Amino acid sequence: MAASYLPRFWRSAAQADRLDFQNNNIVPGKKPDFEQAKEVEEKGTNNFETEDEFENPANRSLLNKLIRRSLVESPYNVEVLQRDPKSPLYSVKTFEELHLKRALLDGVYAMGFNRPSKIQANALPMMLADPPQNLIAQSQSGTGKTAAFALAMLSRVEAKKSYPQCICLSPTFELALQTGKVIEEMGKFCDEVKVVYAVRGNRPSRGSHIDAQIIIGTPGTVMDWCFKLRLVDVSNISVFVLDEADVMINVQGHSDHSIRVKRAMPKTCQMLLFSATFEDSVWCFAERIVPDPNIIKLKKEELTLDNIQQFYVACECKEQKYSTLCNLYGIITIAQAIIFCQTRKIASWLSRQLSDDGHGVVLLSGELAVSDRAHMIHRFREGKEKVLVTTNVCARGIDVEQVSIVVNFDLPLNVDGSVDYETYLHRIGRTGRFGKKGIAMNLVEKKCLHMLQEIEKQFKTRIKKLNNQDFDDMEKIWT
Numbered sequence: 454m455a456a457s458y459l460p461r462f463w464r465s466a467a468q469a470d471r472l473d474f475q476n477n478n479i480v481p482g483k484k485p486d487f488e489q490a491k492e493v494e495e496k497g498t499n500n501f502e503t504e505d506e507f508e509n510p511a512n513r514s515l516l517n518k519l520i521r522r523s524l525v526e527s528p529y530n531v532e533v534l535q536r537d538p539k540s541p542l543y544s545v546k547t548f549e550e551l552h553l554k555r556a557l558l559d560g561v562y563a564m565g566f567n568r569p570s571k572i573q574a575n576a577l578p579m580m581l582a583d584p585p586q587n588l589i590a591q592s593q594s595g596t597g598k599t600a601a602f603a604l605a606m607l608s609r610v611e612a613k614k615s616y617p618q619c620i621c622l623s624p625t626f627e628l629a630l631q632t633g634k635v636i637e638e639m640g641k642f643c644d645e646v647k648v649v650y651a652v653r654g655n656r657p658s659r660g661s662h663i664d665a666q667i668i669i670g671t672p673g674t675v676m677d678w679c680f681k682l683r684l685v686d687v688s689n690i691s692v693f694v695l696d697e698a699d700v701m702i703n704v705q706g707h708s709d710h711s712i713r714v715k716r717a718m719p720k721t722c723q724m725l726l727f728s729a730t731f732e733d734s735v736w737c738f739a740e741r742i743v744p745d746p747n748i749i750k751l752k753k754e755e756l757t758l759d760n761i762q763q764f765y766v767a768c769e770c771k772e773q774k775y776s777t778l779c780n781l782y783g784i785i786t787i788a789q790a791i792i793f794c795q796t797r798k799i800a801s802w803l804s805r806q807l808s809d810d811g812h813g814v815v816l817l818s819g820e821l822a823v824s825d826r827a828h829m830i831h832r833f834r835e836g837k838e839k840v841l842v843t844t845n846v847c848a849r850g851i852d853v854e855q856v857s858i859v860v861n862f863d864l865p866l867n868v869d870g871s872v873d874y875e876t877y878l879h880r881i882g883r884t885g886r887f888g889k890k891g892i893a894m895n896l897v898e899k900k901c902l903h904m905l906q907e908i909e910k911q912f913k914t915r916i917k918k919l920n921n922q923d924f925d926d927m928e929k930i931w932t
């Protein structure tokens with residue numbers, strides 16, 4: 454790693470070879486005592502200015518810990534956020550008060566959840582009501598929507614009946630796998646409940662019996678399973694979930710399939726639509742296709758999360774964006790990062806270029822075979838790869854806790870060249886999960902700077918400028 458690209462105080466530490474940034478290793482040193490740890494913490498990370506202080510092994514170790522905490526672990530406190538009425542994680546309720554069955558309570562606690570988030574506490578009573586009620590729900594990215602609808606499905610299935618009872622549609626292969634894993638994990642104490650994946654590459658033979666109660670899949674494959682292969686008796690489906698519902702009902706390709714599957718559901722089937730974003734017109738459409746829904750809706754100014762700080766660097770051209778990215782590399786690889794590109798072509802150019810220049814990187818785009826996609830996302834999730842270069846295929850839903858920085862190598866655009874606000878929000882929402890701190894960095898050509906103002910106006914938010922040359926500016930980010 455080129456130490457000169459590091460902020461001042463990290464630079465001196467790195468030059469002294471005291472911190473193994475690449476591997477986030479804690480440098481062995483004298484174990485700091487608690488009082489000293491507190492004192493240093495209260496001083497703040499920027500107070501480690503002198504070499505002398507770095508000489509002290511206790512301080513070195515503490516510094517390392519602080520960097521880890523601000524970048525990798527983030528000094529966030531879910532407990533505190535959950536008591537703040539302004540936070541999307543706020544909840545006055547406990548999971549017990551949501552009347553979940555014992556096996557599910559065991560499941561959520563085993564996952565380390567102590568209290569429900571706002572969306573979970575508000576949506577679950579509606580979803581579990583009898584008779585079942587439909588719901589269209591919006592909540593910011595990373596606030597626990599997946600767990601909310603997973604709990605609803607797991608609460609509704611009759612485990613003794615070995616046939617599909619719930620269908621959940623996701624827009625991508627990766628998200629379907631991730632959501633299925635959450636359902637499996639959460640339901641691990643519910644004996645006999647199974648999940649099956651209706652995704653590309655998993656094709657049971659025609660007429661085979663599916664004994665899983667929950668089907669999670671992408672719209673095209675689920676449609677094939679229901680209508681072409683006749684694997685699913687749709688008249689038994691009691692819960693139908695559309696995750697990322699706005700793209701599922703509005704974007705060509707997804708919408709034809711999703712709406713066809715939805716129309717085949719029995720009249721009594723409960724419809725649950727979730728997303729962090731719903732353009733006004735899409736919201737109206739959703740209300741038209743879901744009978745008599747309960748509604749949980751956010752205001753525009755509630756959409757961005759305070760825990761994600763947004764920045765931009767103004768660049769002259771693509772090449773300068775690339776060199777800026779290289780300058781940032783030491784910083785973005787302290788934790789994990791996702792770099793978004795507008796097209797597959799740019800993504801593969803960028804990942805090739807970065808690897809040629811000796812940077813570790815993994816590419817995930819739609820052109821890869823599904824097995825390669827699964828392999829790449831698995832390696833990234835495991836932390837074996839620190840930087841993921843991708844397209845919008847990973848913009849939504851992907852939940853990797855250690856992602857501290859999202860870089861928009863290109864701003865997300867609609868086909869007409871205007872800013873795609875929804876995708877912007879989903880992309881930056883890959884960091885700052887469940888109250889953690891995160892950073893969104895936009896590399897923007899000067900001719901496109903007006904787009905940043907449009908984003909600021911749209912979400913009543915602020916995107917701060919960073920100086921291209923002087924990455925000591927970056928220092929300010931973490932403080």
Ligand SMILES: Nc1ncnc2c1ncn2[C@@H]1O[C@H](COP(=O)(O)OP(=O)(O)OP(=O)(O)O)[C@@H](O)[C@H]1O
Nearest residue numbers: 566568569570594595596597598599600850852887
């Ligand atoms: N009640 C909870 N307590 C602690 N952690 C939680 C809780 N609910 C969810 N999480 C964690 O928060 C993270 C984000 O949750 P999730 O992926 O469900 O968010 P989401 O709202 O679906 O996000 P997106 O809009 O990006 O799809 C996950 O790692 C999940 O395990």
